[in-house]
Amino acid sequence: MEPFAHPNDLLTVREVVARTGVAPSALRFYEAHGLITTERNRGNQRLYRRHMLRRISLILAARRLGIPLADVAEIFTTLPADEAPSHRDWVRVSREWKRQLEDRRRYIMNLERQLTACIGCGCLSMKLCDLLNPDDRLRTRGQGPVRLHESSECIDPA
Ligand code: FES
Numbered sequence: 001m002e003p004f005a006h007p008n009d010l011l012t013v014r015e016v017v018a019r020t021g022v023a024p025s026a027l028r029f030y031e032a033h034g035l036i037t038t039e040r041n042r043g044n045q046r047l048y049r050r051h052m053l054r055r056i057s058l059i060l061a062a063r064r065l066g067i068p069l070a071d072v073a074e075i076f077t078t079l080p081a082d083e084a085p086s087h088r089d090w091v092r093v094s095r096e097w098k099r100q101l102e103d104r105r106r107y108i109m110n111l112e113r114q115l116t117a118c119i120g121c122g123c124l125s126m127k128l129c130d131l132l133n134p135d136d137r138l139r140t141r142g143q144g145p146v147r148l149h150e151s152s153e154c155i156d157p158a
Contacts, residue, residue, distance in 0.1 A: 006050065007049065007051040013046055015048075016056070030059060035059055036052045037052070051084035059072055075097075114145075114147050114148050118147065
C-alpha cells in the first residue's frame with residue numbers, strides 16, 4: 001500500500017514532471033516568475049512541496065482558458081504560499097477568471113460586430129466611413145480603431 005501523501009512532502013523535478021506533464025524548463029520559468037516555489041536539497045537540486053502540484057494545475061487550467069500569466073501571478077499573491085489552495089480559494093479564483101472570460105467574450109462579440117462596419121481607424125476607405133465617421137470625427141476620440149476600444153467592457157487581450 002502506498003504511504004499517505006502529505007501536502008508538504010518533497011517531490012523531485014522528475015516526480016513533478018511525471019505528475020503534471022510540465023517540462024522542467026517550464027517549471028523553472030514558473031518559479032522565476034514567482035508562480036511556484038522550490039526548496040533545495042544538499043545537492044542543490046530543486047524540490048517541490050506536494051501542494052505545488054495544485055498551483056501548477058491552476059497554471060495549466062489558466063493557460064487553457066487563455067488567462068495571461070501576469071494575471072495568474074497576481075491572483076496567486078492572494079493564495080497561501082505554504083499550503084494548497086482551499087476549495088474557497090478555488091471558488092474565488094474561478095470567479096475572477098470567469099469574469100475575465102466574460103469580459104473577453106464581450107470584447108470578441110464587439111469585434112465581430114464592428115469588423116463589418118467602420119472601426120474608426122482614420123482610413124475613411126469604406127463607404128460606411130462616410131456614414132459612421134464623417135470627416136474623420138472619431139480622430140478626436142483617440143488613436144487607432146477607436147470604435148473597437150470604446151466599449152468600457154472591452155479588454156485588450158494582448
Ligand atoms: S474603417 Fe477606418 S475610418 Fe472607417
